[in-house]
Amino acid sequence: MAGSQTRYPILQLQDHSNDLPALQSFYRDVVKGLESIPKSLPSRYFYDDRGSELFQKITELDEYYPASCERDILSGQSENICRYFGDDFGLIELGPGDGHKSYHILQAxxxxxxxxxxxxxxxxxGAMEPLQENIQxxxxxxxxxxxxxxxxxxxxxxGREQRHVVLFLGSSIGNFSLSESADFLRRIRMSLHEGDVLLIGFDLVKDPxxxxxxxxxSAGVTAEFNLNLLERIKRELNAELDAEAFxxxxxxxxxxxAMESFLISTEKQRISIQDPVSGLKSFFDLAAYESIQTETSQKYTGAxxxxxxxxxxxxxxxxxxxSRGFFTDSLWIADAR
Incomplete structure (x- = not known):
């Protein structure tokens, strides 16, 4: 899918590289999670540039069946899928990755x-660079x-398009609980017109x-992806913690x-995190082998x-x-509100 290096327009709606409100939200969410019982961290913070790069590597692993299942769907059924889209619309892809998922849709x-x-x-x-390269x-x-x-x-x-087709491919919706998913999808619906289309990926319940x-x-890429969250906390919140002990x-x-992912501290340690506004530090004690939940990946039934x-x-x-019935790209139509 490589070709000449055409550069496409990119509009920066938000710049989180020097965004104090976003950094403050990150701090508050980390503090809230580490104060909770049991401890947790929001999975949305996985995706800094390094996290996005690692997740792309995960999707290329043999064990990570959702990616291969969806490739099976999109490589073989995109022509049929696109018949539902109609003509003259804005195609909005949420979290495009490197473009391998949506390439077949765009081509069709x-x-x-x-x-x-x-x-x-x-x-x-940073995620836009490989995307642009792969759609050349x-x-x-x-x-x-x-x-x-x-x-x-x-x-x-x-307000910029009369019709919308939204792609939310992969299994990112699974990062929410069922109730959180409904809230998120309602917010998507609020941005759409009646009759607009949403194509969304769901990982179905299967053998553990x-x-x-x-x-x-087996290669440890997912472990590195999970542990990268600690590196982000250290870097952006001036945290003091022993990442190698996790x-x-x-x-x-x-x-x-649901699949659930954790970071487990193999030794007793105290974590400090600095408030980006006040500069004050918050401290959190972890017992040996205490866990911090970092992800829930919901699996779905037809119901x-x-x-x-x-x-x-x-x-x-x-x-x-x-072909194995492991995954579905489900095509939804926005109903009247």
Whole structure:
């Protein structure tokens, strides 16, 4: 997918490199998580530039089946998927990664001579570089990159396009609980018009023997991804902690159908974190082998999808599944509010 180095326009909706309010929010969320019982850290902070790079590596691992399952879907069914999109719309992709997921969609739309504008939205400006490299050969693509969080991107585009098709590919929706997912999807619906389209990836419930290696791979990339969150806290919040004393652990929770990831401190230690505004430090004690939960990755049943769509103002129009039935890209239509 490489080609000549065309540079596409990128609009910086938010710049978190020198964003004190964002840094203060990061600080508050970390403090809140470390004060809670049991301790936790929000998974949304995984994705600094290094975290985004590591996650891309995860998607290339054999154990990480969601990526291969979705490639199976999109490489074989994009033509059929695009028939539901219509013509003349803004194609908004939330978290495009390096473009491998949406490449087949873009290619199918261009081959059909569909009129559309492509708006990839990512919190990390660094994520736009590999994306641009991997879509070089898509002649005629109208590309408008947006750097900011998803809701800021959707709000920016709400009045700029008459019709919207939103791609939320991969399994990122699983980072929310079922109730949080419904809230997030309702906020997406608020930025859309009746009849707009949402294509969203869901990882389906399956055997734990398949799930666990996907979140604790043999090469240790997922462990590095998880541990990178500590490095970000050290760097951005002037934290003092022994990152080398932490190990990554992943387990399946059969009660709520979710994979859960943890950082476990193998020794007793005290963590200090500096308030970016006041400069004051907060201290947190960890016992030996105390855990900090960093991620919940929800897995879904068909009933879960129906319930989520109904609660968030959508109806399910079609489901596109891989050959093993592990994953679905579900196509939803925005209902009347």
């Amino acid at each position: 739309l261009l081959s059909r001579n569909t009129s559309f504008r492509y708006y990839p939205v990512d919190i990390s400006s 050969d898509l002649q005629g693509l109208e590309f408008h990159g947006l750097v900011g969080d998803y809701e800021t991107g959707l709000q920016y585009l709400a 023997s398949i799930l666990i290696p996907a979140y604790s791979d 190990i990554h652990h992943a387990a399946f929770n059969p009660r709520n159908h 879960d999808l129906q319930d989520l769509a109904c609660k968030s103002g959508f109806r399910i129009e079609a489901d596109f599944m891989d």
